Amino acid sequence: xxxxxxxxxxxxxxxxxxxxxxxxxxxxxxxxxxxxxxxxxxxxxxxxxxxxxxxxxxxxxxxxxxxxxxxxxxxxxxxxxxxxxxxxxxxxxxxxxxxxxxxxxxxxxxxxxxxxxxxxxxxxxxxxxxxxxxxxxxxxxxxxxxxxxxxxxxxxxxxxxxxxxxxxxxxxxxxxxxxxxxxxxxxxxxxxxxxxxxxxxxxxxxxxxxxxxxxxxxxxxxxxxxxxxxxxxxxxxxxxxxxxxxxxxxxxxxxxxxxxxxxxxxxxxxxxxxxxxxxxxxxxxxxxxxxxxxxxxxxxxxxxxxxxxxxxxxxxxxxxxxxxxxxxxxxxxxxxxxxxxxxxxxxxxxxxxxxxxxxxxxxxxxxxxxxxxxxxxxxxxxxxxxxxxxxxxxxxxxxxxxxxxxxxxxxxxxxxxxx
Numbered sequence: 001x002x003x004x005x006x007x008x009x010x011x012x013x014x015x016x017x018x019x020x021x022x023x024x025x026x027x028x029x030x031x032x033x034x035x036x037x038x039x040x041x042x043x044x045x046x047x048x049x050x051x052x053x054x055x056x057x058x059x060x061x062x063x064x065x066x067x068x069x070x071x072x073x074x075x076x077x078x079x080x081x082x083x084x085x086x087x088x089x090x091x092x093x094x095x096x097x098x099x100x101x102x103x104x105x106x107x108x109x110x111x112x113x114x115x116x117x118x119x120x121x122x123x124x125x126x127x128x129x130x131x132x133x134x135x136x137x138x139x140x141x142x143x144x145x146x147x148x149x150x151x152x153x154x155x156x157x158x159x160x161x162x163x164x165x166x167x168x169x170x171x172x173x174x175x176x177x178x179x180x181x182x183x184x185x186x187x188x189x190x191x192x193x194x195x196x197x198x199x200x201x202x203x204x205x206x207x208x209x210x211x212x213x214x215x216x217x218x219x220x221x222x223x224x225x226x227x228x229x230x231x232x233x234x235x236x237x238x239x240x241x242x243x244x245x246x247x248x249x250x251x252x253x254x255x256x257x258x259x260x261x262x263x264x265x266x267x268x269x270x271x272x273x274x275x276x277x278x279x280x281x282x283x284x285x286x287x288x289x290x291x292x293x294x295x296x297x298x299x300x301x302x303x304x305x306x307x308x309x310x311x312x313x314x315x316x317x318x319x320x321x322x323x324x325x326x327x328x329x330x331x332x333x334x335x336x337x338x339x340x341x342x343x344x345x346x347x348x349x350x351x352x353x354x355x356x357x358x359x360x361x362x363x364x365x366x367x368x369x370x371x372x373x374x375x376x377x378x379x380x381x382x383x384x385x386x387x388x389x390x391x392x393x394x395x396x397x398x399x400x401x402x403x404x405x406x407x408x409x410x411x412x413x414x415x416x417x418x419x
Contacts, residue, residue: 071103074419079140079185079412083132087399087408095126097142099151113159118167120152124205133408135399136197136327136373137357138187140412144205147237151207163214168207168242174224175257175274178301180313180337181353185392185412186375188333188355194295194319197357198326199278200231201253206242208232210253220261228253230280251280251292269302284324285362295321304336309343312336329360335377342382350380359401369401381414390414 078096083089100121107114124144133139154167165174172191181189187196191203202208210228217223230251233243257274277294301315316334323329335353340346356374364371374397381390392412399405 071101071105073099073101075099075101076417077142077414078416079126079129079142079414081129081140081410081412083129084409084411086406087132087396088134088405089132091132093127093129093132095129095140095142096124097144098123111159113157115155115157118152118154118156119150121148122151122205123148129410129412133396133399133410134402134405135375135396135408136401137193137355137375138196139375139394139396139410140185141187141190141204143187145237147205147234149205149234149239150241151205153241161216163212165212165214167209169202169210169212169226169228170204170207171202171210171226171228171253171255172204174212174226175255176297176299178270178272178299178315178317180301180315180339180351181317181333181335183337183349183381183390184335184351184353184377184379185390185414186353186355186377186394188331188357188375189335189353189377192297192317192319192331192333193328193357194297194321194326194331195276197328198295198321199253199282199293200280202228202232206232206234208242209244209246222259222261224255224257224259226253226255228255230278251278253278263303267303269300272297272299274298282325285360285366293322293325295319307338307341310338310340312338323360324362326360327363328357330358332356332358341380345383347383347388348381352378364401367401368403370398370403371401373398373401386418388416388418390416 076096076098079094081093081095083091083093102119104117105114106116124142125146126143129140129143130138150168152168152170152173154165154169156163156165176191176195184190187193191201195201196203202210208229208231210226212224212226215223215225229246230253231243253276255274255276257272260271262269262271274297275294276297277292279292281291282293297317297319299315299317301313304312304314306312314334314336316332318330318332320330321328333353333355335351337349337351339349341350342348354374354376356372358372359369363369376395376397377392379390379392381388390413392414394410394412396408396410399408
């Protein structure tokens with residue numbers, strides 16, 4: 001198969017160039033620097049990168065199966081943030097993330113359906129804003145330790161009403177989100193803190209092995225089931241891939257979500273109901289082994305009204321977990337998003353939202369904390385060609401429930417460049 005592929009789709013001069021490129025890759029040092037971050041490349045990673053070059057360069061093979069060409073995207077997001085008052089201390093933080101994404105679509109003959117190979121390489125850098133603010137929900141959703149790693153690497157196959165995905169998968173890309181909360185900056189508007197704070201989970205910035213099964217039950221009802229490694233882990237900043245070890249002692253994360261699409265196009269709404277369980281061992285705040293961890297959640301969004309050339313959407317989300325072994329007992333959030341407020345771009349938004357994380361009784365009483373931490377956010381996003389600018393203001397009530405911290409006020413200027 002490789003010999004046929006090489007002879008049919010690669011010309012003589014291209015063979016020389018590709019061979020030279022492959023030789024360079026195979027003989028590069030075991031450690032290299034990317035954006036001042038040292039990463040290690042073993043022989044298996046070099047072989048993998050070699051195959052990716054061949055596939056990306058010789059994508060007419062993909063075009064033979066599907067008229068859609070290979071998709072390539074480079075995206076850089078950066079936050080210049082200031083904690084104006086309150087929290088641990090006033091100060092400035094600069095954060096950023098570079099995303100390089102490749103997708104190779106293929107369509108197979110007959111009834112074999114179609115598939116997508118997806119690769120997402122992630123580079124993060126910057127200082128911590130939450131260390132200044134002192135919050136638990138994380139003010140900026142791009143905050144992460146400096147690292148260069150493969151964040152997502154999966155294969156998805158579509159067959160009739162079924163979609164199967166296998167590989168390194170971000171849980172939040174499949175579950176627990178509403179589209180109209182995604183433009184917001186605070187992390188809790190993406191992934192609920194009843195999961196992100198309480199359990200190890202395959203989410204930004206460290207993913208884990210998993211599989212997802214999507215099933216379209218009907219035109220209005222869809223089901224998603226996911227099974228993931230219960231202990232995502234990266235041992236060092238130079239590690240390019242997360243740990244791929246699976247073991248019963250680490251536990252597994254299982255999630256089920258149903259999505260009901262309601263109403264007509266002019267009055268569209270959706271309701272997501274989900275449940276999850278983590279089979280790892282968890283300790284209660286009183287030191288007892290409480291065994292498995294689990295929770296329930298709900299997400300509802302609705303088209304509220306047409307305002308000029310734009311549309312106003314509303315959404316709410318809630319989650320609950322057991323009281324004895326978790327830091328966050330339950331979460332409630334909601335907001336309004338005005339899409340296309342300037343009448344020139346569907347991606348422009350103005351949004352206001354509130355997210356409240358309530359602490360479990362044992363954790364709260366042990367540390368003499370307030371009952372909750374609440375984030376209030378106002379943001380606007382404007383696009384121009386390959387870039388977008390997003391000013392953002394957040395006010396945090398009771399950061400981490402700490403009675404001794406004044407409520408922080410943060411200003412974030414986010415810029416996004418897409419190529």
